[in-house]
Amino acid sequence: xxxxxxxSTMIAGLIGLGFATGSAIADTQVASAQPGDADxxxxxxxxxxxxxxxxxxxxxxxxxxxxxxxxxxxxxRLSRSGVQACVSCHNPSFGWEDGHKTAVGENMLSxxxxxxxxxxxxxxxxxxxxxxxxxxxxxxxxxIQAPGEMNTxxxxxxxxxxxxxxxxxxFDEVFPGEGISEKNIAASIATFERTIVSAEAPFDRWVAxxxxxxxxxxxxxxxxxxxxxxxxxxHSGWTFTDDSFHDIGLAxxxxxxxxxxxxxxPELQYAFKTPGLRNIDQRAPYMHDGSMATLQDVVRHxxxxxQQRPSLDADxxxxxxxxxxxxxxVAFMQTLTGQDRPMTLPVLP
Amino acid sequence: xxxxxxxxxxxxxxAAAASADEVIxxxxxxxxxPADLTVKVGDSVKFNNDDTVAHAVLVNGPHESNLGxxxxxxxxxxxxxxxxxxxxxxxxxxxxxxxxxxx
Numbered sequence: 001x002x003x004x005x006x007x008s009t010m011i012a013g014l015i016g017l018g019f020a021t022g023s024a025i026a027d028t029q030v031a032s033a034q035p036g037d038a039d040x041x042x043x044x045x046x047x048x049x050x051x052x053x054x055x056x057x058x059x060x061x062x063x064x065x066x067x068x069x070x071x072x073x074x075x076x077r078l079s080r081s082g083v084q085a086c087v088s089c090h091n092p093s094f095g096w097e098d099g100h101k102t103a104v105g106e107n108m109l110s111x112x113x114x115x116x117x118x119x120x121x122x123x124x125x126x127x128x129x130x131x132x133x134x135x136x137x138x139x140x141x142x143x144i145q146a147p148g149e150m151n152t153x154x155x156x157x158x159x160x161x162x163x164x165x166x167x168x169x170x171f172d173e174v175f176p177g178e179g180i181s182e183k184n185i186a187a188s189i190a191t192f193e194r195t196i197v198s199a200e201a202p203f204d205r206w207v208a209x210x211x212x213x214x215x216x217x218x219x220x221x222x223x224x225x226x227x228x229x230x231x232x233x234x235h236s237g238w239t240f241t242d243d244s245f246h247d248i249g250l251a252x253x254x255x256x257x258x259x260x261x262x263x264x265x266p267e268l269q270y271a272f273k274t275p276g277l278r279n280i281d282q283r284a285p286y287m288h289d290g291s292m293a294t295l296q297d298v299v300r301h302x303x304x305x306x307q308q309r310p311s312l313d314a315d316x317x318x319x320x321x322x323x324x325x326x327x328x329x330v331a332f333m334q335t336l337t338g339q340d341r342p343m344t345l346p347v348l349p
Numbered sequence: 350x351x352x353x354x355x356x357x358x359x360x361x362x363x364a365a366a367a368s369a370d371e372v373i374x375x376x377x378x379x380x381x382x383p384a385d386l387t388v389k390v391g392d393s394v395k396f397n398n399d400d401t402v403a404h405a406v407l408v409n410g411p412h413e414s415n416l417g418x419x420x421x422x423x424x425x426x427x428x429x430x431x432x433x434x435x436x437x438x439x440x441x442x443x444x445x446x447x448x449x450x451x452x
Contacts, residue, residue: 125443125444126443131443242379242442242444243443243444244379244441244442245440245441245442246441258440258441262405262407262415262440263415264415264417264418265405265415265418265440265441266418267403267405267441268405268440268441313402314401314402315402
């Protein structure tokens with residue numbers, strides 16, 4: 001089941017064909033200071049937008065299901081305290097993050113990690129910073145039940161929703177004969193989340209052929225991104241993530257990331273999932289620990305901030321960038337934000 | 350008589366061992382090659398890392414295995430003792446997927 005994206009200038013492209021990592025182009029271009037038009041055209045091909053949202057066969061798209069999921073997503077009664085909703089940490093006003101260094105959970109206590117965006121997760125391969133959920137459906141009901149987050153055991157939530165006649169009616173309409181269940185709560189929220197797709201950005205218009213859509217600084221930044229800086233080795237494809245796990249040399253803490261989920265793999269020590277870069281200038285602060293305030297800080301980390309250790313990703317190599325090149329990379333990343341349609345608030349039952 | 354029985358038993362065991370195969374799966378360009386595989390019960394699959402980065406093979410199905418890290422140039426094997434369908438992926442690069450059907 002796929003749903004057509006609405007943008008009139010969307011580039012046609014089949015979802016599911018996969019996007020090359022671009023590393024071959026990066027390898028070629030490292031030695032070439034000024035790639036030609038054909039090289040840049042090849043780079044652009046790696047980032048063409050798809051025309052449809054992919055939905056899994058076992059949770060097909062239906063407008064009423066997405067609407068129910070949106071209602072649940074915005075409802076603070078999904079938290080035990082009744083004051084936190086999914087949207088509290090995944091706020092459309094902050095690129096579906098929350099603007100905090102790390103998320104705030106039950107009793108206003110800070111959690112260990114920065115709230116990840118839900119933008120473009122329909123294309124996600126694996127979920128959470130450490131990949132502990134293999135589907136959006138599993139992800140959707142995780143934070144609701146996590147003691148430090150929304151802290152609502154599933155049986156408590158189901159009883160609570162069953163006590164709200166409006167929810168009984170909506171679930172019966174969307175899931176005839178099934179009603180309110182963990183499976184259907186997960187299916188609804190995941191369906192809504194899959195509809196959150198970043199709007200066409202200036203970068204997309206440039207890829208589509210509008211040479212005036214982005215500035216020369218951003219064009220230089222794009223070339224750096226794909227060549228000398230080699231950002232593309234992880235931030236690949238139109239969503240700018242490989243959905244893989246990398247230790248990028250941030251300060252070591254007690255949080256070992258993916259290594260806790262998959263023990264016995266030294267490479268996964270301090271490894272976290274690559275975040276996508278769409279709408280990235282709305283999503284500060286950055287990194288899994290929220291340790292970087294600006295995009296410039298992020299780029300400079302790769303110049304002189306990487307901590308060397310055995311688990312450091314093989315693709316993280318020292319890169320020498322001058323001040324102008326840092327600015328160019330930031331200018332490029334700022335072209336990845338479009339004008340998303342404002343999100344309307346649901347009326348809760 | 351007892352000696353003959355022992356000889357026959359050892360020959361049968363040898364025949365069973367000889368019928369088990371080892372199938373090679375490559376890892377290059379952050380992909381398994383091949384991406385689909387059918388083997389017999391008792392066969393083993395050897396994962397060669399021909400890539401420039403480390404991989405880590407997870408096997409999920411009738412039995413589960415975590416082969417741990419496989420550095421470039423190294424290889425690790427797993428034996429499939431139970432029939433069924435197994436989903437194999439890299440724990441580092443989850444888009445690397447392989448389906449193994451054991452018959």
